[in-house]
Amino acid sequence: MKGKNIRVSIITPCLNSxxxxxxxxxxxxxxxxxxxxxxxxxxxxxxGTQELIKSYSGSFGDRMKWISERDRGIYxxxxxxxxxxxxxxxxxxxxxxxxxxxxxxxxxSVLTGDPYQVIYGYLRKxxxxxxxxxxxxxxxxxxxxxxxxxxxxxTRDIYRKFGLFLERLKVTADYELMLRLYRSGEVVFRLCPKxxxxxxxxxxxxxxxxxxxxxxxxxxxxxxxxxxxxxxxKEYLMQRDWRG
Numbered sequence: 001m002k003g004k005n006i007r008v009s010i011i012t013p014c015l016n017s018x019x020x021x022x023x024x025x026x027x028x029x030x031x032x033x034x035x036x037x038x039x040x041x042x043x044x045x046x047x048g049t050q051e052l053i054k055s056y057s058g059s060f061g062d063r064m065k066w067i068s069e070r071d072r073g074i075y076x077x078x079x080x081x082x083x084x085x086x087x088x089x090x091x092x093x094x095x096x097x098x099x100x101x102x103x104x105x106x107x108x109s110v111l112t113g114d115p116y117q118v119i120y121g122y123l124r125k126x127x128x129x130x131x132x133x134x135x136x137x138x139x140x141x142x143x144x145x146x147x148x149x150x151x152x153x154x155t156r157d158i159y160r161k162f163g164l165f166l167e168r169l170k171v172t173a174d175y176e177l178m179l180r181l182y183r184s185g186e187v188v189f190r191l192c193p194k195x196x197x198x199x200x201x202x203x204x205x206x207x208x209x210x211x212x213x214x215x216x217x218x219x220x221x222x223x224x225x226x227x228x229x230x231x232x233x234k235e236y237l238m239q240r241d242w243r244g
Contacts, residue, residue: 004108004109005035006035006087006088006089006108006111007035007036007037007086007087007088007089008033008035008036008037008087008088008089008090008091008104008107008108008153009036009037009038009039009081009085009086009087009089009090009091010028010036010037010038010039010090010091010092010093010104011039011040011041011078011081011082011085011090011091011092011093012024012025012028012038012039012040012041012081012092012093012094012095013040013041013043013074013077013078013081013092013094013095014040014041014042014043014045014049014077014094014095015042015043015044015045015049015077015095016045016046016047016049017045017047017049017095017096018045018047018048018049018052020095020096020200021049021052021053021095021096022052023098024093024094024095024096024097024098025038025040025052025053025056026098027093027098027099027100027101027103028093028099029056029059029060030101031099031101031102031103031104031105032101032102032104032105033102033104033105033108036063036087036104037063037064037065037085037086037087038060038063038064038065039064039065039066039081039084039085040053040064040065040066040067041066041067041071041077041078041080041081041084042066042067042068042069043068043069043070043071043077044068044069044070044071045068050068053066053068065084067080067084072167073167073170074094074170075165075166075167075169075170075173075174076167078092078164078165079164079165079167082159082164085156087156088155088156089107089108089111089119089153089154089155089156090153090154090155090156090159091103091104091107091152091153091154092149092150092152093150093197094150096200097150097197097198097199097200098197098198099150099196099197099198100194100195100196100197100198102194103121103151103196103197104153106121106192106194106196107119107121107153107192107196109192110190110192111155111190112188112190114155114188115155115157116155116157116158116161116162116181116186116187116188117154117155117158117187117188117189117190118139118152118153118154118155118158118178118181118187118188118189118190119152119153119154119190119192120139120147120148120151120152120153120189120190120191120192120196121148121151121191121192121193121194121195121196121197122134122135122136122148122151122193122194122195122196123135123148123150123151123195123196123197123198123199124195124197124198124199125198125199125201126198126199126200126201127201128200128201134195135148135199138191139178139182139189139191142178142179142182143179143182143218143223144218144223146172146174146175146178147178147189148196148197148199149174149175149178150196150197150198150199151192151196151197152178158181158187161186162177162180162181162184162187163180164177165177169213169216169217170209170213171207171209171210171213172210172213172214172216172217175213175214175217176213176217176220176221179217179218179221179223180221183221183222208235211235212229212235215228215229215231216229
């Protein structure tokens with residue numbers, strides 16, 4: 001797989017994302033690396049998102065694919081995109097995030113001949129207030145915390161051998177997948193020490209459901225604690241019940 005002109009597939013799942021999707025698409029269009037296939041998986045938006053996607057289709061030519069149909073959540077959309085893709089290296093960038101212009105070039109530059117690789121970098125977090133923070137978590141911390149998924153590029157062979165995202169998990173299937181790969185001992189994690197993507201904070205990732213799924217993922221892969229999982233799950237159930 002080592003090579004400087006391999007095919008890279010980038011996948012964007014979206015739903016009613018007209019306000020932010022343009023930045024995502026522009027960041028893919030403006031990449032310094034050009035052998036890119038771009039796939040957008042829309043969940044049946046009705047806010048003008050589909051029209052926005054159509055307006056960009058000519059800019060990509062035959063390098064862009066998109067579908068729009070109802071799905072059962074973001075991870076099913078990601079899995080659809082992976083199945084539609086043809087690249088040897090696959091990245092996923094959500095519709096409210098965007099890449100640095102050299103993200104793909106940097107990912108390809110550290111790729112080696114190993115069949116199972118996760119390439120990742122640093123993340124810039126943009127608060128609603130406009131303030132920025134940075135995430136430099138490395139894969140050595142995966143038993144306790146997630147690396148920056150918007151910066152991740154995985155070799156195609158990973159999905160073939162280790163499977164796709166668990167769609168029953170609604171907010172942390174990316175973390176579960178990384179724990180699955182980390183625990184296998186067969187996957188090489190390679191850090192590209194540069195900012196590769198930008199993440200807008202304030203989404204579902206701050207919910208109590210996230211805590212419950214997070215602890216569940218750690219537990220099933222041998223890194224968690226039963227009591228911590230039960231505590232998080234209890235908080236999730238209580239919040240859901242109080243909300244009706």
